[in-house]
Amino acid sequence: MQLDEAKEKFIQTWGALGSNWGINRTMAQVHALLLVSPGSLSADEIMEALNISRGNANMNLRALIDWGLVTKEHKSGERRDFFYAEKDIWQVAQQVIIERRKRELKPVLKVLEELREVEGQATNPEARAFAESVQNLHSIVAQADKFLEIAVTAERNWFFESLFKMFNRKLQS
Amino acid sequence: MQLDEAKEKFIQTWGALGSNWGINRTMAQVHALLLVSPGSLSADEIMEALNISRGNANMNLRALIDWGLVTKEHKSGERRDFFYAEKDIWQVAQQVIIERRKRELKPVLKVLEELREVEGQATNPEARAFAESVQNLHSIVAQADKFLEIAVTAERNWFFESLFKMFNRKLQS
DNA sequence: CCGAACTTTCAGTAAATTTTGAAGGTAAGC
DNA sequence: GCTTACCTTCAAAATTTACTGAAAGTTCGG
Numbered sequence: 222m223q224l225d226e227a228k229e230k231f232i233q234t235w236g237a238l239g240s241n242w243g244i245n246r247t248m249a250q251v252h253a254l255l256l257v258s259p260g261s262l263s264a265d266e267i268m269e270a271l272n273i274s275r276g277n278a279n280m281n282l283r284a285l286i287d288w289g290l291v292t293k294e295h296k297s298g299e300r301r302d303f304f305y306a307e308k309d310i311w312q313v314a315q316q317v318i319i320e321r322r323k324r325e326l327k328p329v330l331k332v333l334e335e336l337r338e339v340e341g342q343a344t345n346p347e348a349r350a351f352a353e354s355v356q357n358l359h360s361i362v363a364q365a366d367k368f369l370e371i372a373v374t375a376e377r378n379w380f381f382e383s384l385f386k387m388f389n390r391k392l393q394s
Numbered sequence: 395m396q397l398d399e400a401k402e403k404f405i406q407t408w409g410a411l412g413s414n415w416g417i418n419r420t421m422a423q424v425h426a427l428l429l430v431s432p433g434s435l436s437a438d439e440i441m442e443a444l445n446i447s448r449g450n451a452n453m454n455l456r457a458l459i460d461w462g463l464v465t466k467e468h469k470s471g472e473r474r475d476f477f478y479a480e481k482d483i484w485q486v487a488q489q490v491i492i493e494r495r496k497r498e499l500k501p502v503l504k505v506l507e508e509l510r511e512v513e514g515q516a517t518n519p520e521a522r523a524f525a526e527s528v529q530n531l532h533s534i535v536a537q538a539d540k541f542l543e544i545a546v547t548a549e550r551n552w553f554f555e556s557l558f559k560m561f562n563r564k565l566q567s
Numbered sequence: 568c569c570g571a572a573c574t575t576t577c578a579g580t581a582a583a584t585t586t587t588g589a590a591g592g593t594a595a596g597c
Numbered sequence: 598g599c600t601t602a603c604c605t606t607c608a609a610a611a612t613t614t615a616c617t618g619a620a621a622g623t624t625c626g627g
Contacts, residue, residue, distance in 0.1 A: 222508070222511060222513065223512070223513065224518075224521050227512040228524060230508075230509060231505075231509055231527075234502060238502055241498055242415070243413075243414050245584080245585070247586085256527050257523065258520075258523075259520055264603085273586075275588080275604085275605090276586075276605080280586090280606090300595065300601090301602080308523075308526075308527065310531050310533075310534045311530075314534060324414075328407075332403065335395070335403075336400050339400040340396065345397075347432055348397050349432075350431075350432040350481075351397060351400065351430050354404075354430055355404065357481075357484075361483045361487055371560070371564060374564075375564065379564070384537070384541055384560075387544070387557075388540065388541075388544055391544060391547070418614085418615070419615090420616085446616075447616060447618065448575090448617085449575080449576075449577085449617060449618070450616050452576085453575090453615095473572055473573060473624080475573080
C-alpha cells in the first residue's frame with residue numbers, strides 16, 4: 222500500500238470511529254489528518270485535503286483546540302495560523318478521558334445522587350425496585366469514574382504494568 | 395422528590411447519556427423505562443409512557459433485544475408481547491462492552507493492522523511519522539481491547555477487587 | 568379457514584445536525 | 598490610515614438521522 226492511500230484510509234477510519242462516539246465525522250477527520258502530518262498545517266491545507274469549507278475547517282479546529290487535542294501555532298514571518306495535533310496517543314486518550322468525565326460522567330453522577338433521595342417507602346415494591354436500580358447504577362458509574370481518574374493521574378507505564386499484572390493473575394486462576 | 399418525578403428524571407438523564415454515546419435517545423429512554431419498571435411492559439404501555447409511535451417503539455425494542463439488554467416475554471394467556479430489561483447493571487455494562495468491542499474496536503484494529511504494512515522507507519520523515527502514529531494507536535487500542543476482554547470475562551467481584559488493589563498501591567506511592 | 572389481536576415493515580415526513588459561503592472582523596505591512 | 602491576507606461568525610441550505618402511521622404480516626382461538 223502506498224503512503225497516500227494509507228493516510229486516506231486512516232482518515233476515513235478515524236472519522237467513522239469518531240462518529241460512533243459522538244464526535245462529528247469531520248472533526249475526527251481533521252484530527253486524523255493532523256495526526257499523520259509530521260509538521261503543522263494551515264487552514265487552507267486542511268480545507269484542500271479534506272474538501273471542506275473554510276467555515277467548517279475553522280469551527281472544527283476550534284472544537285479540537287477546545288478539547289485540548291490540537292494547538293494553534295504562530296509561525297514568525299507568517300500571517301497565517303498553523304495547527305498541529307498532540308502526537309502521543311496516550312496523551313490524547315488522557316485528554317479525551319478528562320473531557321468526557323467532566324462533560325458526561327459528572328452530571329450523571331450528580332443526578333443519580335439526587336435520585337437516591339426519593340421519598341422511598343420500603344413497603345412499595347415499585348419504589349424499592351427503583352431505588353435499587355439507581356443505587357446499582359450509581360455504584361458502577363462511580364467505580365468507572367474512579368478508574369478513569371486513576372488512568373488519567375497515572376504514568377502510562379505504571380498503568381499498563383498494573384493492568385498487565387492483573388491480567389496475568391487472572392490467567393493463572 | 396416523588397417517585398414519578400424521579401422516574402421521569404432518570405429516563406431523561408439516561409436518554410441524554412445515551413445520545414452522547416452513540417445510542418439514540420429514544421432507545422436509551424425505552425431502556426431506562428424498563429429498568430425502573432419492576433415487572434415487564436407491553437408495547438402499548440411503553441408507547442404511552444414515552445409518547446412515541448408504535449413503529450418507533452417496535453424498532454427500538456428490537457434494537458435493545460439485539461444488544462442483549464432487553465428480553466421479550468410471552469405471558470401465557472396473553473397474546474401481546476411483554477418486555478423486560480436485565481436489571482443487573484454489571485450485566486448490562488458487560489453486554490454493552492461485548493457489543494461495542496465487536497462492532498467498533500475489532501474493525502478499527504483490523505484497519506490499523508493493515509496500515510502497518512505500508513511501504514515505508516525509514517528515510518522518508520513523512521512515512522516514519524505515519525508509521526509511528528499507526529503503531530502507537532494500535533498499541534493503545536489493543537491494550538484497551540484486552541482490558542475490556544478481561545472486564546467481560548471476569549467476575550464482578552474479582553474485577554473490582556483487583557482494581558481496588560491497584561488504586562491502593564497507587565495511593566501509597 | 569376466518570377474523571381478531573397484535574406485531575412488523577417501510578415510504579414519507581419531520582427533526583436534528585452538519586456544512587457552506589458570504590459578510591464582517593482583525594492585524595500586519597506599506 | 599489604507600490595503601491585503603487572513604480569521605471568525607452565522608443564517609440558510611444540505612445532509613443525515615429519527616419518527617410516524619398506515620398497510621402488510623403473523624399468530625391464535627374458534
